[in-house]
Each structure stands twice: as C-alpha cells, then as structure tokens.
Amino acid sequence: MAASLQSVNPTLSRNLSSPNNSSSFVPFRSPFLRFNSTSVAPDFKPLVSFRNASSSFVTRSAAEPQERKTFHGLCYVVGDNIDTDQIIPAEFLTLVPSNPDEYEKLGSHALVGLPAAYKERFVQPGEMKTKYSIIIGGENFGCGSSREHAPVCLGAAGAKAVVAQSYARIFFRNSVATGEIYPLDSEVRVCDECKTGDVATIELREGDSILINHTTGKEYKLKAIGDAGPVIDAGGIFAYARKAGMIPSAAP
Amino acid sequence: MASSVISSSPFVCKSSSSSSKKDLGFSSFTKSSQISIHRCQKKSISRKIVSVMAPQKDRSPGTTGSVKTGMTMTEKILARAAEKSLVVPGDNIWVNVDVLMTHDVCGPGAFGIFKREFGEKAKVWDPEKIVVIPDHYIFTADKRANRNVDIMREHCKEQNIKYFYDITDLGNFKANPDYKGVCHVALAQEGHCRPGEVLLGTDSHTCTAGAFGQFATGIGNTDAGFVLGTGKILLKVPPTMRFILDGEMPSYLQAKDLILQIIGEISVAGATYKTMEFSGTCIESLSMEERMTLCNMVVEAGGKNGVIPPDATTLNYVENRTSVPFEPVYSDGNASFVADYRFDVSKLEPVVAKPHSPDNRALARECKDVKIDRVYIGSCTGGKTEDFMAAAKLFHAAGKKVKVPTFLVPATQKVWMDVYALPVPGSGGKTCAQIFEEAGCDTPASPSCGACLGGPADTYARLNEPQVCVSTTNRNFPGRMGHKEGQIYLASPYTAAASALTGHVTDPREFLQ
Numbered sequence: 001m002a003a004s005l006q007s008v009n010p011t012l013s014r015n016l017s018s019p020n021n022s023s024s025f026v027p028f029r030s031p032f033l034r035f036n037s038t039s040v041a042p043d044f045k046p047l048v049s050f051r052n053a054s055s056s057f058v059t060r061s062a063a064e065p066q067e068r069k070t071f072h073g074l075c076y077v078v079g080d081n082i083d084t085d086q087i088i089p090a091e092f093l094t095l096v097p098s099n100p101d102e103y104e105k106l107g108s109h110a111l112v113g114l115p116a117a118y119k120e121r122f123v124q125p126g127e128m129k130t131k132y133s134i135i136i137g138g139e140n141f142g143c144g145s146s147r148e149h150a151p152v153c154l155g156a157a158g159a160k161a162v163v164a165q166s167y168a169r170i171f172f173r174n175s176v177a178t179g180e181i182y183p184l185d186s187e188v189r190v191c192d193e194c195k196t197g198d199v200a201t202i203e204l205r206e207g208d209s210i211l212i213n214h215t216t217g218k219e220y221k222l223k224a225i226g227d228a229g230p231v232i233d234a235g236g237i238f239a240y241a242r243k244a245g246m247i248p249s250a251a252p
Numbered sequence: 253m254a255s256s257v258i259s260s261s262p263f264v265c266k267s268s269s270s271s272s273k274k275d276l277g278f279s280s281f282t283k284s285s286q287i288s289i290h291r292c293q294k295k296s297i298s299r300k301i302v303s304v305m306a307p308q309k310d311r312s313p314g315t316t317g318s319v320k321t322g323m324t325m326t327e328k329i330l331a332r333a334a335e336k337s338l339v340v341p342g343d344n345i346w347v348n349v350d351v352l353m354t355h356d357v358c359g360p361g362a363f364g365i366f367k368r369e370f371g372e373k374a375k376v377w378d379p380e381k382i383v384v385i386p387d388h389y390i391f392t393a394d395k396r397a398n399r400n401v402d403i404m405r406e407h408c409k410e411q412n413i414k415y416f417y418d419i420t421d422l423g424n425f426k427a428n429p430d431y432k433g434v435c436h437v438a439l440a441q442e443g444h445c446r447p448g449e450v451l452l453g454t455d456s457h458t459c460t461a462g463a464f465g466q467f468a469t470g471i472g473n474t475d476a477g478f479v480l481g482t483g484k485i486l487l488k489v490p491p492t493m494r495f496i497l498d499g500e501m502p503s504y505l506q507a508k509d510l511i512l513q514i515i516g517e518i519s520v521a522g523a524t525y526k527t528m529e530f531s532g533t534c535i536e537s538l539s540m541e542e543r544m545t546l547c548n549m550v551v552e553a554g555g556k557n558g559v560i561p562p563d564a565t566t567l568n569y570v571e572n573r574t575s576v577p578f579e580p581v582y583s584d585g586n587a588s589f590v591a592d593y594r595f596d597v598s599k600l601e602p603v604v605a606k607p608h609s610p611d612n613r614a615l616a617r618e619c620k621d622v623k624i625d626r627v628y629i630g631s632c633t634g635g636k637t638e639d640f641m642a643a644a645k646l647f648h649a650a651g652k653k654v655k656v657p658t659f660l661v662p663a664t665q666k667v668w669m670d671v672y673a674l675p676v677p678g679s680g681g682k683t684c685a686q687i688f689e690e691a692g693c694d695t696p697a698s699p700s701c702g703a704c705l706g707g708p709a710d711t712y713a714r715l716n717e718p719q720v721c722v723s724t725t726n727r728n729f730p731g732r733m734g735h736k737e738g739q740i741y742l743a744s745p746y747t748a749a750a751s752a753l754t755g756h757v758t759d760p761r762e763f764l765q
Contacts, residue, residue, distance in 0.1 A: 081520055081609060083729040090705040090732075093357045094389060094396035096403075097473060098364030113731045140521040143554065144727060145705075146456040148361065148472030168554055169525050170456060174472035227344055227488060237478050237486065238369050246346065247482060 073133025107156030142171025155180030516613025634724020
C-alpha cells in the first residue's frame, strides 16, 4: 500500500515510515524495484531501477519543484569553522543514515557537539526535532570530516537551509548529493547581524535569492548556487545522473 | 594562463628573485606578525597570482594533454580518467574511479544507498576495485559499532568483494589474519595506492594517498553509493596551489611540522576546492610515510586533494607491493598554478596547532609553559612505523621516563609488528616496544583509529575529561577526542615524545642534538 501511494505522489515518501525489519539498511521494499540482470556493459552496469526519480524517503528537495523555493522559520546562529565533530560528534556515527530509525536518532543529536557557550541548544534535550528551520553560519561551515551524517542530521532534525559565508567542500557536496539541507552562500557576514530566534524567510529565485530577517527588518542577497544548481534542481546526484543519461532512467 | 598581477602577499615569490626576506624561514616571526599576515592573506586570496615557474627538471612528459596547453598533475590525472585530452579548472567532468575505499562507519550507509538506488539485487561495478577496511570503531563493546562490521561482512560476501580486511575476534587482533587497521595506512601498505590513479574513500583523510602521485579525495555515502553502482563520479577540476619546499630537513623536524606550518600559513580554508601540490628538494628527501603525513592533512586546509610527484622513492615502495600496472603523470612546465609558496625548510622550527583549530599554529618552544595531562601517538597522521621509530629515538636519546600517561596506538597490524620487531637505529638493537616500556609508556594498543576521533565511550585513550593532550593526530576542534572541553595540541611524534618527558608542551630539541 505504502509503495503504490509513493509512486502516485512522491511527496508522500517523506511521511511514510517503513516497518522495522531486520535488514537494517534497506528502508523501503517497493514492488516497483526490479533489477534487470544483464552482462557487463562496457562502461557501466545497466542497472535498471523502477523507482520514481525522486529516490529516497529522506530527500526533501527531490519532492518539490526547484524553480521557486521558500524557507521560513526561526534562525539558529553559529560562528566560524563549525566542524563536523560539532555538528555530529563521532560517537554517534555508529548510526546508519539509510536506516529510518537511526536517521531520526541522528537528527536528535544534531549540533550537540557545540560548546557549552551555546546556551540555547539546536535540539532541546529530550526532543527529536529542532524548532529552527534556518541555520546561519560564518566561514568554512562544515569543515572537517567527510561524514555524510553531518548534513543528514541537520536535515533529519528538521532544518531546511544553511546560510553561511563559505563552506567546506565535502560538506557542501554532501548537502547537494543528499538533498538533506539547502546550502546557500551569503555575501556578507550575516551571522554577525542575526540572532538565534530571529524569524526569517529565504526566497530562492533565478539569479537573485534573498534572506529576509523579519525580526531586524534587514534583507541580504544570497549568491547563486552555481555549478551545484543542476544537481540540486534534479534532486541529487542520482536523479541528475539519470537526467544526464549516465545511468538508466526510471521506467514510466 | 600566464601570470599577470603580482599580489603584495609576502608569501609569493618569483623563482628568479630569491630575496631571503620573502622566503618562508620563520624563525624570526613573532605572533603579531603572524596575525597580520593572516589578515593580509585573507584579503589577498581573491587576487592570488598565477605564476609561471622555471621549467621542471628531467621528467617524462605526461601522456595526456597537448604540449601547448600545459596541465598540472591533478588536471592530467582527471583528464585521463575522464578520457579527455584536456581539462581546465572549473570543468565538471565524469571521472572513472580506480579504487573505492570504505570502512565500518560509512560502509553500511554507502551500501544502503547503493541498494536503494540500484535495487536489492544490484551488483557493484567491479568487486576488485572496492577495498573495505574496518578500522574506526573496532575494539569496543558498542553493539551498533560491532553490528556495522557484521553488515560490511554480509555485503562483501554477497558482492564477492575481493579486498575485505575482516575482523571477527575483537579480543585478540592478532587472531584475525585479514584485519589490517587504519584504512589510509592499510591502503598504502597493501599496494592499493598507485601513481596516476583516481582513489576515492568515504573518509576525509583519503587525501593521504596523494603522496603516491594520484588523485585521492574523500566523499560522502551518497557519492560512494553512486560509485559502487557505476564506477564513476562527477567532479569539478580543481585549480592547483603549489608548495615548493627546498633545503635540508633539520634532524628535529618532521613532515608533521611542515604541514602544520603550511596550514598555519594559509588557514583551515586556505586551500578549499583546490589541489595542494608539494615539490622541492626537501620533498624529494622524504620517505613515503613522511609524504603520507604531509598529504594527510591537506583536508585540514580545506584542500580537495594533495599530490606529490612520483619518483624513485615512490616507485620503489609501490612496485614492492603491487603488480597492477600504472602510469605516473607530472605537471607540465607551462602548467598554470593559482598560487605559489616557497619554504626554506632549514629555517623552520617544530610547531604545534593549539586548541581548537589545526591552523592555530605556534612554535613548540613558545608553548613550554603549557602543562599537559597526557600524550597520544597514533592515527593515520602519526601512527605509522616511522612515527613510532621517531618517538622511540627521542625517548632513547633522553633516557628518561614519561611524566604523563602516554598512549600508543599503532595504525595497522604491520605497524604493531614493526614496533615489536624492528631495531631502533642507534639504540644498540632495542625495539620501539622495549624503549617505550623503559620510558614508562602504556603498552602499544590494538591497531585502529582509536581515540583520534573520540569514538564510543569505551574507546582506549578517549579523552573523557577536560584534559590537555598533545597528539600526533589531525584535528583538534572542540570535542574531537571526546570531551568538549578537552584541549588538544597537534604535534609531530618528536614533539609528542618530548612533551611526554616533561609534562609540558616541549620542543624536541630539548632532547635531540
């Protein structure tokens, strides 16, 4: 039942939870998943997946049209060089992100590594989700490890976008590949002008996207997403590769 | 792209005018000038010059790329892997992958995505090009951690993965003939690193393998899941920053000092999205393990990858460990570099990175009043055979006992065996293990990533209290080794050993020379 609903309306995939079966690494068993086993092709295996192009239960960007996007909610402000150990301490890396239960648990630990100086925590103790939709950062956000658990935990916690002055490349790439959180570049040091708890809206438009801080009344231009745009717009690396003909498309 | 604008940064020098003021021998640098240079550095990043260096010494020409448009080593490797004759920085290209590595932390997630996207019955693109190396959370009672190794075993069985360095007996690492330990050291030791190839790993320190003159970088689970199915990845060609290290390496200086020096120079974001290419007479004198240490921390400067031109040292190491054919490439004489740095290594001094950033550089001797609680020698950065040899050499020269708990975690089984078997030069035939015991260090532990990244609560040598630790590892952000208020000083093995003997951060020259 769940699977057929998913094929009718991809947005439902976010709300469906799969039964907790023993094979902890496969969240969905769609009857539409079939594997066409053939001999090895010269360049790549002709693996055919009959899932719809909006892949997983965890990606949110894939389910919505990409041309015009709005994020609205509370801001959580952090400083420079927020590394992956602060985003998700290594002791939680035993949680496997492609497992639905563990995905949720990862979200509950998002940004728990921030020092005690951050009195207001991103996820309240005892909660699973955050009340902050937008993270505002400084330079080099997401530096450190290549752990994909970092953008995943932020997305799992319920954050929608990060606005930072600059990103570490692996974090940025993982954000784009997973579609878990939308990474945006500000042109100025927005983290100095916003406070945790400010209400803000991000409007993504062709060319000029903006961040509006309703609490201060200030608006900030955001840089165009650049080369990552086509990948994000397609819904992540798999969807992009299908569109580019790199891997076979999902069957109609 | 010929050079045009010359920036006013003091770090950039043209090869012809070698004014000693511009050379980066830093013994006379004070803290304040270091700060002002950082500011200058940050402002001048956007105006970085492209400088044309003097032609390279005798090198065989690259096999790809027309002579008219020169390419750097990295550009050539990627061009060949993308089956193109020419690429330039900024190009987004599909690249064939030679080796994909994963471990116990990211492997389950990567395979999970692979199955989700390609189907439950999907097969990997090439079961001989994937190397699965459990190393992160091994010697622990944490059930999820143990489960993750079991998950990888299932995947490897199902997919017929040729290289799975399995461990089943957690109580005795030696009882596991296949188990290796830290992935980046194991990759090198087992002959998976070859010049000219493209190696990806689900770990940021995959850049270590650039020491072998290949393109090596870290990727996330989703990218890895994609590679598992296709053997390809979409990459943007990075521009190259060149670091020329010349001069004779002082006896008390190690590759760790060199890379900490460089990261302190350019900051933790100084090489973001870029290649760091290391060359020069000093580089040529380094062993493979020292070159690995250098490339290992490229990611700490934000770098996409690090490369060192292969030479006789490289070929000697590689040809003893693999029979897979390979073809090295080298930067063209007319290649374009986005930045040029020169260092006179003979003028450098041992340095540390103070809490809480790898670019928080200070001279070791200027931190001599910092009281420490423990020393940790281990990890892909500082837990290789030569790292332990160096520490043992210093302990032996000093002839004293350590004043603080000193934890030793060999990176791999091979390293552990070397620590117990190889004689330390100048010690009259003693092994590292004997010297460590005489100095009062902890017994060398089971090989794994250990406490470098904290890990599950029962991880050996984890920082569970707000203590001060001198460590040969790679990152010191808050909470890195466990406790959020722990203070980690990153250092070379020499500096770590010297510090263990005094109970303070100590320049190794106190005991060497």
